Amino acid sequence: MPTTSAEEMAVIIAQHGPALRRFTLFLTAGNWSRAEELMQETLIRAWKHPLSVAPSDSYSSCRPWLFAVARHLSIDAERARRARPQETDISVLEETAETCESAYDRVVTGAVVRQALARLPQEQREVIVCTYFRNLSGKETSRLLGIPLGTVKSRAHQARQVLRLQLDRSIFQA
Structure with a gap:
């Protein structure tokens, strides 16, 4: 099977590589x-199909x-991604495991946090409630x-x- 020569591929990459990279980044x-993989596969096709990239008028x-x-x-590639189960990395699985705790665990955790908040001085509790529970900025x-x-x-x-400190003690006492 004939292939495009190394010299011809070097000319193609020099002339069209930057534009092809931008285009694959747009596509992905x-x-x-994924853009690099797409660009590499495109260039492999160009290497395998020399008649498609024939040197007519400087490869333009x-x-x-x-x-x-x-x-x-x-x-x-997009069709293949849709046809198979969604890919996940370990961080997503860890987050999912944390969010899949039982209702009992959520109730206990909420009670422990409420007890810890109740032990705070009033001034500190007000600031924590505003910033973390009411989602207000510092200003x-x-x-x-x-x-x-x-x-x-x-x-x-x-x-x-x-x-x-209070929550660490609660966790270790449980």
Whole structure:
């Protein structure tokens, strides 16, 4: 089976490589590794089909062919991805395991957190409730409670340290 020569492939890559890379990045929505795979597979097709990238007028006529091949490979890859189960990495599985705890565990965890919050001084508890449970920024908490931003930050820091110690003791006692 005839193939495109190394010199011809070097010319094709030099002339069309940057544009082909941008196009494959576009096709893969910016996924660099998938774009590289797509570009490599496109260039392998060019290497295997020398008549499609024949040296007529300095290889300028092969750019549309390269882009069409890349587009078709992208479509095929997307169809293949949809046809098989979704790929996941270990971090997704760990997050899923954490969110699949039983209702009993959620109730116990909530009770432990409420007890730990109740043991905090009122000023620290207000800051934690505003920043973590009401999702307010430091500035918003400062305005709401009528205290300086620095005070909000220091109370939040102190409260987190106390909560961390209390929750660590609760976990080890259970």
